[in-house]
Amino acid sequence: MTDQPRRLRLLRIALVLALVFNLMALLVLVRATPILFTLFMFLAQPLFAAALILLVGAVLAELRVRRVL
């Protein structure tokens, strides 16, 4: 596997995680039950943090390839 598809795959995973986060955030906004809010707190937010880390990782990798960093 080349480096570029790996970076793309990381971006895709980050996108899916961010989508899951947004979906759960939307659910809490529409109907905030304690269970949904707990899921948002302990599942959706860590997923979003993971998405951000993956995104930063992919951007840094891209910058290194382009010899900007």
Added chain:
Amino acid sequence: MTFAHGLESTTTVSACGSCHVMTPFVRDLQDVKSDTLAATHFKNRFIRESQCYTCHSDYGLGGTLRAKFAGLGHVWRYTTGLYEVPIKIAQPYPNFRCLGCHGESQRFLNSATMKPILSELMSGETSCLTCHGPAHPEQKKEARR
């Protein structure tokens, strides 16, 4: 935004009532014919909103944090089924939650009934619920889990 909204929305009566074990308590709370302490506070608008949360959380930031952690425990026990019916309050109801509103009231402080036991009420030696209970109706043992 969702975090703030969720934090606030989970203090509402409907949020507490979203778990079916709480249904009898919420139904009684909103019953205008009920004479329980909770229903009396609700129907007379002594507490305008988040009635369950107002009486079942301590005052201040520490109180909010403790209530949220306790709520987390409630969610865990509810989803895993690790609870027993009838639902009972975890610790004896503390007077300072009542006194948060009533404590500074002149009607309360100057009441002929309250004056002789005021120090006992303030120290928590005598529970407010001794005379003003029951706060909620008894939940039937055969209540559905």
